Amino acid sequence: MRLSDLVIRSAYWLEESQRYRKVKRAAYDLLENPHSRIRPYFDFFMMTLVLSSVFILLYDVRHQLGHWAVKFENLVVLIFIVEYLARLWVYDDIHRHIIEVYEESELINEPFRVSRAFREILRNKWAYVSSPMAVIDFLAIFPSYRPLRILRLFLLFRLFKLFRYAQNIQEFGSVLREKQAEFFTLLTFLLFILIVGSSAIYLFESSNYGGQIHGFFEGVYWALVTLSTVGYGDITPQTFEGRLVTMVLILSGIGVISFFTSIVVSAFQEKLGEVRDRQVLSQLQKKKGYTVICGHGRVGQVVAGYLHQDRQPFVIIDENREVVMAARREGYLAVHGKAQRLGMLRKLGVGYNARRILCLTGDDVVNVYITLTARQLDEKIEIISRANHHRTMKKLMLAGASHAVEPFKVVGLIAGEYIGQPVAFEAVQGILMGQEEIALEAVRVPEGSWLDGRRVEEAPLEELRLILFGVITPLERESDHVRHHYDLRTHRFQFNPGADFVLLGEDMLLVFGHRYSILRLRHRLKT
């Protein structure tokens, strides 16, 4: 068998192997996946490793450490190497590149060349190796080979490795990165002043002319110390010209420092909201099965209020920053942003931990868009959407909404019913809204309880003063004692079943009654 055949065959074998994919997925979860549960533990472990290895390095300066320290150091380096290689491996799929190149060459009827595939692989892996984080990782391992003293400095790069593991530090970095252009301007200005200042001082204060500067390097050192307003005073200008240069440098130093401070401060001020958003998102990652509420308008506020009362986890996203602030003041988790963005929904955990999403904005276009995006991310997620116009209902359903509610339609219905039967309607409305002492509740018949297998008339409904509205059963249940049933998505609702209807375990009695009566019935069914 030729080499190229072997390469292609093993690439396809890897592509098909479930186990390989599983292992790689696990490695990805451990190292890179920001949503995985295990990653925080791994990060914490690595941070401890980094800190203890640097601590040993520092302790080593004045103390003699036994051979266990060397062993520990070797272990740390070994772990770093394994981590480095694992990250390199997880970065992309080698076999995919081979397959791609192979299929491409098949398509245009050219012989497959292994060298081309390898070039492709190397190009991609190099992209990873040359990324800043990978360089830091590499430098953290590399100086373990330490015949050179200066290389020990690089050992401190291990501290930079902390960047990888601590998200707060990453945030710090990303905030400053936004101000790249300003920093660049500042740096150019600084370099310019530095060169001019150090050249001038070298000219006037050189030891040849009775000054204290012994070389150009000392000039640069002095200029920087002066410019930064640190001013050690180990080198002081002696000549008139030298002092003039000093004064100019001090003045521009003040400018540089204040410019620098203002850049940092404004960067953080601008990004304060985003930093908070990220904190919310990281809190969210610890939760599971929560609800995402898009739009914190009136409807959103009502829903959030009820969910909060019930202690159900949820997160709010709104485009308006003031609305987000108001939600936070209520003690809710809230994020500022556009929910229709795919990336934003993903950040909110749609497709991972979010169980349902409510699209409650006042704009139907946005609601449809969010519905579509969420459905695309997660086939199973429950989507409840608000339709402000009747025509949107159909679109929402097509887009993948599980339910839709029309606020204006609700008004129409209520108005219509109100004209017909004001008292009855208001009463039922009150029951459903939980404003009356009487409630409508579903009471489960536990499997194996005394009511399991008995007839409806044997249930203590009359005694407890409960009105039976119907029984909720599994979809397939038939009975002679029901005159009407309604099929729901997952259950069958048997309206007003006759006295001979037989109840089975896991059926639910839907009853109207005083809250106390309902509690009592639940209690009786338990024993």
Added chain:
Amino acid sequence: MSATGRRKIVVAGSGPVALEVARQLRDRGEALCLVDYDGERLEKARLAGFEVQQVNLQDDDELLSLGLGTEVDVLFSLLDNDADNVFLVISARALAPEISIVSISETEETVKRLQAAGATKVIDPYQISGYRIYEMVHRPVIAEIMDRTVFGTDVDLEIAEIPVPAGSFLDGEYLDRLSLSSRYNLVVLGVVDRDYGDHLIFATNPKRHRIDVDDVIVVIGQREELERLRKEMAGTA
């Protein structure tokens, strides 16, 4: 639900809410007139087949000419903005102390303001929608049942108020002994006894209630069953 007599209903406003309400009322066979200041939107409503009238709703004389205080029985104040609604409710209440006035509010605070201004009923669409969505999250099966049966658009079950005629077979019965659930496939929720006020006395109330003439029983069931009960009660009367 059958219309009980021809009432005159005025719907103020021609936005989406007003049109939806008008549609529902028309489906129930009510006679209504849409009024608004905005001629363009009124034109749209007219094309949808409604009787319309362009009126300055802030002018008492024009309100009087609509029949407020004389012919109109119910006024729906469904304008787009809370302040306009409050103003219209106050003016209407001053002109016609007896009529029913139904309005909508956008915020919770306006509910109280509208009630103080004289509205008989204030609907808060956002509160209700929010609660419904919460129900879907909180107890989806019940929400689905209510949607499929009582509150949806093409539903099968209805809530009905049925007055008890003198001498009918229900006259003199105790509320908890009606056994309509086996005879008619109806669920009795309760009764409204005008002697005790306008609220519903639930069938679960421990104080036994004896039904007499002019009481109204509130039942849930299919339309045909409701009709059968109505007929048979009239027959025994």
